[in-house]
Amino acid sequence: MFVDKAKIYVKGGKGGDGLIAFRREAHVPEGGPAGGDGGRGGNVVFRVDEGLRTLVDFRYNKHYKAPSGEKGRNKGRHGADAEDLIVRVPPGTVVIDDDTQEIIADLTQHGQEVVVARGGRGGRGNMRFVSPANTAPRIAENGDEGEERWLVLELKVLADVGLVGFPSVGKSTLLSVVSAAKPKIGEYHFTTLSPNLGVVDVGDGRSFVMADLPGLIEGAHQGVGLGHEFLRHVERTRLILHVIDMAATEGRDPFEDWQKINDELRLYSEKLAERPQLIIANKMDMPGAEEHLALFKERLAELGRDEEIFPISAIAKKGLQQVLYRVADLLEELPDTPAAAEAAETAERKVYKYEPKDDMSFTVRRENEYFVVDSPGIERFIKRTNFSSYEAQLRFGRILRKMGVDQELRRKGAEDGDIVRIGDFEFEFVEND
Structure with missing residues (x-):
């Protein structure tokens, strides 16, 4: 679970x-x-x-x-x-x-x-x-x-590499063949409902952690589908492998898939859109994949884009080693996880330091038959006071008078015998000459 x-x-x-x-x-x-x-x-x-x-x-x-x-x-x-x-x-x-x-x-x-x-x-x-x-x-x-x-x-899952793409493009299959991870794989959408992690051994002494993340759909940046639950984990990755069903087995256009996923990343976070990315053209063993790949490259060139594309077949285990070598090389060049570095800075700034402050400022207001004194500092003072001790009661009264609480109560109309409430504590107002 x-x-x-x-x-x-x-x-x-x-x-x-x-x-x-x-x-x-x-x-x-x-x-x-x-x-x-x-x-x-x-x-x-x-x-x-x-x-x-x-x-x-x-x-x-x-x-x-x-x-x-x-x-x-x-x-x-x-x-x-x-x-x-x-x-x-x-x-x-x-x-x-x-x-x-x-x-x-x-x-x-x-x-x-x-x-x-x-x-x-x-x-x-x-x-x-x-x-x-x-x-x-x-x-x-x-x-x-x-x-x-x-x-x-x-x-937010911590991984070197995150697999992104529409549901059923082969992300889980890819993770299962390049690592010892055993993600759930099936011929239906959203087989992966939670992130799966696997350690990938490149074979030359290098290794990295890869995360198979739940599939994206349009509107994910607004929480549609698995939405934010998915994108939260992508933030932690150093490198994105954008997996595309190049055979269009679901009837979608591979190039439009690529554009839509990148739009969701950008709409969620501009920093995420700038994360280094490799395109993994999967299912190249299927009919029509070569034609779709050629058209994909043409449309990329029209946009003036030169992304690296790696044709593979995860299920047939073809073209995988070239991808692993390139990923390992890039990870050596890239700085430490951008999001992790930001998180460390955030932790330094945001580590919560709680020190109770005895701010004894107060306000007095009328609430039905009660006079209410609002003051977090006085409320803490009440909780510290042991009212079973007569001396402590006298000390409490002296301090309130010295602060001017009695005077303010009189100004608000409090008379002898009226009920005063401070937090959960109630007492009678006694007029002393």
Whole structure:
């Protein structure tokens, strides 16, 4: 089973809670605070594993949650940080944020890693809240929640050479005779519904990876037929072998086939249209193939084109060695996979770095009987606050007053006893003189 697209949920681990503790040693009267900080939650990390070829594992396991950090300890000891959750993905995986459609990373190299969901930071223990006014605080913070998001994974096959062409032109047969790959072959359209890879041994010590890709039809650049699922994989190839049924066994004109496929490549991506290409005139053992090939060359010449054409018969295994030598020679001349190089640059630019920002700016609005305070920073502050501690409640109120939240609520018309909502947290507004 070949799966080249998946949607999954990832969540970083929660940070460990800070601890409220005091020294209790003999001969140390009125020991001071000794509660340590909580540990960091684990990150969710994608790591490329060249042994994987599909995204099939993500079809059955769609949720990935990293472990939480350890709670702070007494005697000022820090809770242990959680281990990262390593998720293995195949080379060629593109990671996309489902909400923003931003490309987070394009993973092409074995061992390459990207953090896709950061773990929450640990909460501070009561040692961190000591002040001249409060030498024995009973305040500790909860750990932050880890980042969570839905991701779309797309796999683009990594191959040196890609076989393109209309359905039933002989791409699968060609791959099967020049490599050990065993693609499905049949006398009907769309026999190949997913990419097949094969390692081709040229015979002179050189080798390369060839991909038999699903057949194209008109409108593929708009998603018609297998459309984008096909073209996504062509992007990764260094060289295109354009296979044409030169015997016109399906009743189509070989030259028009060649033009239509190239139009689809160009409409999908100008860079793809510029990719080096060889024309493979297949089925030359069939009646009428020689006449069609001569006409094909004439029409190419009328356009001023001088593409290399290789007459072959994949099923009869004729003319193949010449093609393999030429492909190997071209691959030595060509730079590294253009799309792979672009992907590496994209990965460097796009590797996601999540750092929570405590932007405490806020707005206040009226919503039916509620007054709603909108502020991601204050919401995070609420989650860190342990409201079972009276001192923590007082600290929370002081900070909101210092920020001007109380004043803004009054300006919006809040009175004693009105309900104020911040995120999922609700409390009564109390007017203090």
